[in-house]
Amino acid sequence: MIRIFFWLFMVLIIIPSDTKGQSGQLNIPRVDLMPNQPAPYNMLHWSRVAQQYDSFVYDVQKQGQYLPLVSVGMSGINYPSNKTIRLHSYVGSPDGSEAINVLPSLVGASLNGINKSSQFGQDWVTMSQDFFNKANGENIYLNNAGANSGSDWWYDVMPNLFFYQLFDLYPDINEEAKGQFKIIADRFISSVKTMGGSDTPWKVPNMNYRAWSFKNMQGNALGVKEPEASGAYAWILYHAYKASGDKAYLEGAEWAIEFLNNYPTNPSYELQLPYGTAVAAKMNAELGTTYNIPKMVNWSFDKGALRNWGTIVGTWGGLHVSGLVGEANDGGDDYAFQLNGVQQAAALVPMVRYDKRFSKAIGKWVLNLANATRLFYPGYLPASLQDASDWSALYDPNQVIGYEALRQKLNGLSPVSTGDALKGGWAGTNLSLYSSSSIGYLGAIVETTNVEKILKLDLLKTDFFHDTAYPTYLLYNPYSTVQTVLLDIGPAAKDLYDALTETFVAKNVTGRTSVLIPGDQALQLVLAPSNALVRYDHNLMLLDDVVVDYRQTNQTYTKPVRIKALAASTLIVQVNDSIDIYITAEDPDGGIILYAWNASGGFIKGSTDRVRWLSPAVEGKYIIKATVKDDHGNQVSDSIEMMVVNRINLAPQIMDIQKSALYTARQGVILFTCVATDPNLDTLRYSWTSTGGVFNNPGNASVQWTAPDLEGIYTITVKTTDQGNLSDQITFSVLVKDFKEVGGNLIAYYPFNNSAMDVSGHQLHGEASGTVFVPDRTGKALAACYFNGGSQHIIVQNNVLLNNQNAISASCWFNAVKLGDKESFLLSHGSWQNRWKLSLTTDKRLRWTINTLNGITDLDAPEILATDKFYQVTACYDGQTMTLYLNGSLVAYKSLTGSIRTTTLPLLMGQMLPDVVEYNFKGVIDEVKLFDYALTPAAALTLYTESTTALKSRFPLSEFTLKLSPNPTSTFLTIQYPADLGTTAHLFITNMTGQSVFEKHLPFSRIAYERFDIHDYPAGIYIIGCQSEQKIYLAKFIKL
Template identity: 40%
Template sequence: MNRFIITIQLILFSVFSFAQTGQLSISRIDLMPDLPAPLQIRNWNLVTTDYDSYVFDVNKTGQYLPLSRLGTQGQFNYPDNIPLFLNSYVGSNGHLNHGEAINIMPAVIGASLVGVDKSNQNGHNWVARTKDFFNLKNGQNVYLNNYSATSGGDWWYDLMPNVYFYQLKSLYPEAAPEFESQFISVAEQWLYCVNQLGGSTTPWTVPYMNYRAFNLATGLPLTTGVPEPESAGSIAWLLYNAYLETGERKYFEGAQLSMDFLAVFESNPSYELQLPYGTIAAARMNAVERTNYPIQKMLDWSFDRGHLRGWGAIVGNWGGYDVSGLIGEANDNGNDYAFIMNGFQQAAALAPLPKYDKRYAKAIAKYILNVANASRLMYWNALPQTHQDSYSWASVNDPTACIPYESMKQVWQGKRPFAMGDAIGGGWAATNLSLYSGSSVGYLAGIINTTNIQEILQIDLNKTDFYGDNAHINYLYFNPTSENKQVYVDLPSGTFGIYEALTEVVLHTSASSSIQLAIPSGEARLISLYNSGLVPASSDGRLYAGENVLDYHYLYDFSENIRIKTISTDLNPLIINSTFTAYCEPGNVQSGDQVQFSWFMDGVLMPGNNQSQVNLTAPSYPKQLVLKCIISHNGKTAEDSLQISVVERIPIPPVVNGIQSNSAYVPTGGSNTFTALVDPTPGEVLSYLWSATTGQLNQTSGNSVVWQAPDTPTVANISLVVTNQDLLSTTVSVGALVKDTSLPAQNPMIWYPFDSNNFNAAANNHHAVAVGVSKTDDPRGMPSLAYRFTSGQNIIYTENHENLNFGEAVTLSCWVKCEQFSTERFILSHGSWQQRYKLSITPEGVLRWTVKTDTGIADLDGSAPIDLNRFYHVTASYTGYSMELYVDGVLDAFKEFSGIIQASSKPFTIGRMDNSETLYALRGSVDEVKVWDKEIPVSQIAELKDQWATPAGLGENDFFIRVYPNPAQDKIFIEFPYNTSLEQVSLYSSDGKKVSVVLSVLQNSKFELKLSETSAGLYLLKVILKDGQVFSRKVLVKI
């Protein structure tokens, strides 16, 4: 490496004699004050440790306390683990049953960033407890926001837990033995996402990632809802760090593919908080890998207001308080809405950036000063009591003011500003004091320290640079005052050389204990500490101290050289003498540039192959082949190589297409047969190894096995490993549902026949209210006996009640016809997935049953899309051990799931998500809605589709009522499930004549009808209640 030594004259130097040069502006930050007023920087380290002590105290007492508890060992994904539950808000509904990764994991990371050892704190390894967020049991194989969740609904909930896990692993690489395999699985899954969305290196094809989410189970993106294209940046962040840790080039290729999509996106992709992670990843890749991603554009996006949600950096003064730097709804027209977590995360994500692109040092430092100042306003001790909505609890129970409000309105009810949140208004909690927000406070605390100058912060550029270049200690300072300042910098033990990157000066060659750093008014300084025995030297535009980079852009060299993004082949390994295609993708070139390509195999030039894509032939014997490509343009060259295995035969794992079950379910203690569906290649020798999580197998080998179910209802897992003669294996599994077939039939607590009114035919309560819906034909074609929904303004709802918030089990049934997909369509809902449960239809036309319990949120999808404009009878059941979907009385899908169903503050709704959200309203018809607060037998489910309130051929309403015996002889009993009063009871013969009967009241809900003068035949019984309800029933009389 050719380097030159910096001359000794630069070693000791007065920076006052030089003006700061080379700094670039970020337009939104330019609008922020250099010195916010009033300037009050809290001791954020102390806030973090106070918060940590408070929320992790599982024995704390008081109203809404404690805020956390430990779960049961083996409750979720790992049998040895005890999970943590932490409320998302103070006073949350479902107290102590919240387990959100975006709350718990940042709390562990944040405390660690200020020096708390969370792997060994009061006997707890809080770091290892988070491993349960890796959704292993359900096959998602990534970190998700709940202990049992499904990807594909919202990218920020799906991706950020993985970002947090990578951060946690960088801090505690050996805290849990599973971390290594989880790290690889996360990278593999999100690389799979990139590839599924069109990303490829053969040839280089940029994926399309402008979606709301991606379902890792189905391999499909979510095409409805507000898209989150910024997620490409967080995926790039994950994959680039995976590359740095493993050296696997496929992860670097995936990171570049994701970043290529983001780099050319035409509008601001900002949605929540992932964009800064993409921005820092791009800056690191530009510096370390010499890519040329548009950092200026990405930084502007990170702070400017984006059109997707109006998200951006707040600028301005609210009621005498400078609030610039907060992140949220940046409308700039008097109704801004800032969220504290987003500022914490953005500051931490972007803090390391000046290390990789020093042109933005001043802008980033100025931003961090502003956000560090303004964030205090969201704690109860900062604003007057009348300017916040949860003061009474906070002032009594949070004496150190360590739990913040979720957000702050610019103006609320005439008060400016106003600290609040969305939880009270949304019915989620009794306060707007937000733990999921406060858990990120350590991210801000970790990057800043105060100095001897009140207005100047010391910003640590390494603390949140996870997996980054942290070989040297790096500090950033910004002087926002109108005077030159001298800052005292305390040094760690040892002797250091000190390099200042913005003026490119070696300030000291041998400093210890402390130094004074001169910072002119309005300027920034970035210092790096290196071993004092080294002499900095430059090479290829960088400044080094030994082998470590001090300055990635020495002499402000930001020139771009041609590079190779990837060299790849369509096959690897290769079979001898086979033809293969090789690809080389140049980087840092413009469209239309004439790039020359030269290909080499084992150092031998392949003449005539001078394109980016070439067809080559493998050698005629096995070996390790080195394929190299050299590219050139305008006198500059770059090269890369790839090792390829050349073999006589490529062993492949057995092809196993699944496991066939002889029965959809099995009774307790019964048996079922499972058969492997294999497709062996000619001559392939296969062996089989079966296992079951419960019950007994008659054997563990062979293509087919008989399994005896346990004596209790459950969902078992039957697994099979098929191995061939090359010792390559394929593993498949299938669920086995075990049902108690002796259960008796159960009466529903709600039955809405919808024939003549909206009353509950099962009991004299929980009657429904219909708004905007219209009468339509029922599934049998009988007119005006069902309801049709045509817009988001149509709804049928039942007021919420504690009786509807049962927790052990639930069964729902109804007829439904969908006329239009296009977005998710809600059929039945009680607080939706956010609170309790919902039955819906996905944009692809698949039935989806979703339940939220104290163990997490789970989706169960139907096996195939339904048809438009056709009625289906659907039954959805949660039993406490399973989720089940039945279509037209037949079991269609099931999965294991457990826990207590969470309560809802919303009404029970038909045709809508809830009583306020209209976006996902049903377009279609619903009939015969029933709700049970328990599991019902499979035999009863099979009969539901044939049970009607109004029998075919009769036009009057037949409410839920027992009429027995039928056939009858001398008397009939009429029984209601609730007390009622009769207005009139009539019996008519088949020719329409009224028959004389004697009515007796036995109880308020039971009546006797004597048939003393009635002859044999078919009669129509008609009953009119005092409230006007009418029902009818056919009765057969035998003499």
């Protein structure tokens, strides 16, 4: 039997002309510009699309062009014993995996009933753990296995948020995941504290960065900043608190969201802001905080100044596209991205359960978004308005892989399903897995009803880590008249509570039931047990102790005072000492707060939010309790436990690890020395362990390590412990490899002698575009190439010789005029997306990137580079190991296997990709050489030392030699001046990079011999010269 229940407003409200909608609802002005009924209307069954998408892309047996789209790696970088997922980011892209693709694909499929821990004979969930980068010490999820943080917060933070979502769906998948969950929270709280977050006293951190290096705990403030990341930070830390109960994470969440709440302008950049908006509403509802949700909600829809990012409104080519998210320029050149609209819905739809004032607006927006999202998918625009329709028609008949983007206008057409991959040379199509992998979020939320255009939105599906809740749905009626919607309540009797009118619209109903929704209004329906006990607790209404309404108004209440933090700078103090104790409290009603303190021992001085505790003379544990009270009589207490000791033991610190070598051959020996200090001057114990090899005296500070008989990169850990059992430890790696000279060829050589000609004999000549030939590091005119960091570059057309797959070495000299403002490219053959590149990172380090059939890997040099200084770099890959040499010395290495990918793109110097000039290098490049084999350390050193002897090319050394003694020397050097030097002469000393070390003018009357003190010179090879107008005398000397 169908029961019909009517719900109507008891009071007619006159609505001012500048507002509209039902009582208690807040408008979102951007949504007001959207149609109530988008047209044409064609709502896809998004849950079915998500399920079919998952079955398609995770089918390792698929055959055809660019298929299969997934493969299984047999060993991970971070978990070598685990398999890994190799999922393409685009159809026709390399199969290197991205976390922003893989993790949402697992979450989205799981939300739609697919068990990704056991599907097609694979545990995809466990495989995805290789994105947790523990091998390189980052200890967070990043977009690639082996990646480094610090370049872009979106790629560094969101993988951790997606992992948290996955963990909520699979909390018992394995112990490793539980450990990762806590480590991530610890890393995030540490970074927030390093940014300035504090509770002694309370201080909001500065999070206005582009990114954050979690490994180095340093911010990157260069380029376009992403302050919206504070929202994603808060989302992660608040849910870490909810899962663990650790108040430290709660403090971190509040610091992050307070930064966002206080931010003066719209920080919208990608998709971290909506997650911040959602968690802010959740914290208001659950904690009683007072964050400005209307401001944040409107930020999530309005255009932000950082990149005109916002929610799109209007029609393109006669089609309603309102609700999509992307570059909302409102000037005829908008650019919507599939991923962003879907993820914004995943964040903001559950938000309305915590702040119901936006229910109607969000319901209307999702109707527009869910309808327009079909335009990203093949078959919903004519083939002429798509750029991969032929592939889709042949291989994807269900049309479940969508495009990355929808462009308002492209080549005179509108709209066009497209993307950035083809233009950037990243893939063979713009069909985007990283975009479509999130469609499961939309599929889990959106369900159609018996009334076209009235959707039933599930408010719990993407509300991760939510407290116990009854099924809750949002229904928006876009019509101007009352509509009857049928709902399947199920066999158990339910009472239907509408949180928007705060009334029961039906009681004790089962089966198919209908409700009436007035025109242009919404219903937030909770399916609660029949006859449940009603209880109110301040802002909460509960049925059988389960919250059904977070903003109830049926019963008046005052908001209670709350304690945000009770803290001391340390919880351990010495006897008869003193320490400040801080309490941070707030009254949401803005009233006066009174403080009361007491301690179980010692004495408290003061009675405000900061007091001084004088510790007692007896060791033990003592409780300090603080009580805060508002002027309504509401009060709350908190306490901390202090430990009083006779002596505070401080942990030792490892200052350095001295190594006799960075690498060794099999069964070779390296001497390691751990340099550690102890603040208490305790005697330290040492413990050395390794993943291979043996130590002669593993209990000493200095040990000899004998390498194993198997090549590889081995991990060494040393732990030092003091007499109070406090410890410090450090882990580092050692390369064990028998470097052997192998046959090979020079592919190309560009000495830049006033041209970009290749002098190797292969005629792979470069074409200089705007570059200027300048003196090289020796001063030789027109012998190096200057790039201005704008559009200047050198291009070498692609050739089969450039596409060797087994091994490669690339070397050059460079002198950067500018560093750190962006990643800049020295050499690039298809960049990281297609083949390889050599670049300078935003933290001023060299980065060597190789894209093989087994993955994409970055290798960073540890040294911080300086501007206006010449360096020589050699980067190698031999099919097993990546190596990086700076000035002839091996400075970094990493394991990587697989054939190097080929590309049709040209080789570029000073630029990333054709038509991509945002990362162009500014400075001088010289002596570019490419080899089809990997140079050994000895060969790399020879390459460097031979090129440094180019200094001699300026001078006729064979004719005039300066006499020196002794040589080599470690103390003093004596020079015999030539008798025929002339009346005017100049003395100079340079190191082997061409840097001036010493110079002076030689007077006409000079002594025959002169002694120079070189005690302070670094060990190495130097060139000394005496130059007159007619002659120059040179010699090399060695400083020991």
